[in-house]
Amino acid sequence: SYELTQPPSVSVSPGQIASITCSGDKLGDKYACWYQQKPGQSPVLVIYQDRKRPSGIPERFSGSNSGNTATLTISGTQTMDEADYYCQAWDTSLGVFGGGTKLTVL
């Protein structure tokens, strides 16, 4: 079965750039999307189709996908961005999530 691998945790200082990776076999040949989940809340879509932002998502969120790795980048990270982030792709009639990355802003 297809697997997506994320680092368990990433730390960043406020105002800096945060990068969260998602790795999978030939992931660049699929579309990746990203969800943000804060404690006690439902996931929120922040990036879809590799690099598109839904309405209402700040411009500091961006995405890329090439080769075996998709990357979520947060420019000028704010304390409100501290959350769990999950990548997700579609493979052979199955939705697949990465294990999630806890982003700490300190």
Add this chain to the structure above:
Amino acid sequence: QVQLQESGPGLVKPSQTLSLTCSVTGDSISSSNYYWSWIRQPAGKGLEWIGRIYTSGSTNYNPSLKSRVTILVDTSKNQFSLKLSSVTAADTAVYYCARALSGWGFSGYYYYYMDVWGKGTTVTVSS
């Protein structure tokens, strides 16, 4: 603005069937070009995709759960449902319903992403 709301028993006994309903408001489940999905999350763990249904009734299920899962759509009530049979403690989780967009992008790849989520409902499997 479309909203989704999960409902169902919060406690299910082992070996019984978990049944949840997702009510959709703000849009017609039958007229929209969306897939309707279920996802779950055990406490302190990551997200697990359970399956999806199209308004035509076409379904896809996670192979790890396929033998126990049924997802149905009820267009007359603007709802879709999840049934998970023979539950064990491992099925204890927060269950989310979500609306998903899916199709073929310009790059030739298939996209699937969930743009609207319910608030989730906690289901505990215990005797």
